[in-house]
């Protein structure tokens with residue numbers, strides 16, 4: 001079969017407009033598996049046509065929360081978020097005032113086993129809670145890091161009411177200080 005006819009990705013819509021879950025297909029054999037991680041040919045309309053940065057994080061504690069982060073315009077970015085070690089509850093909040101799903105959140109489990117990634121579009125805040133120890137995430141960003149443009153929504157904001165699956169074990173001081181809506 002010609003290589004191009006193999007579809008490597010399954011798109012799974014979510015309850016939020018433009019927020020898509022991607023399942024990376026694994027081609028397995030007795031050695032393990034081969035998997036394409038990202039593809040501008042197969043995902044051309046996908047927000048990340050150009051990869052400006054790839055970032056890698058490790059979070060030690062189970063129950064730790066990072067987020068909810070975004071970059072303000074003109075540095076607003078799309079990111080393709082994947083978990084390569086462990087498992088996380090990954091969450092996006094729609095911050096686009098014109099959107100029918102404005103201020104709604106959506107969460108999905110991303111794990112090393114399920115090979116799922118979240119495509120976070122521009123205009124969303126992103127964060128996650130670790131479900132295991134020593135979780136490693138990889139982010140593909142379509143814009144460079146712009147420290148002066150960092151924005152945040154408080155992950156514990158009762159107006160958004162994200163149903164974090166575990167008690168909060170750890171948050172950075174900066175994340176705890178983000179304002180409530």
Ligand SMILES: Cc1cn([C@H]2C[C@H](O)[C@@H](COP(=O)(O)OP(=O)(O)O[C@H]3O[C@@H](C)C(=O)[C@@H](O)[C@H]3O)O2)c(=O)[nH]c1=O
Pocket residue numbers: 055057066067068069070079126127128139145172
């Ligand atoms: C986000 C970022 C941080 N840094 C630096 C700033 C700081 O010294 C250190 C840790 O930064 P933070 O505490 O913001 O890292 P962290 O909380 O892991 O930030 C990340 O959170 C998740 C939820 C996201 O969605 C990511 O886009 C990113 O914002 O790394 C960079 O050099 N480049 C970057 O792109």
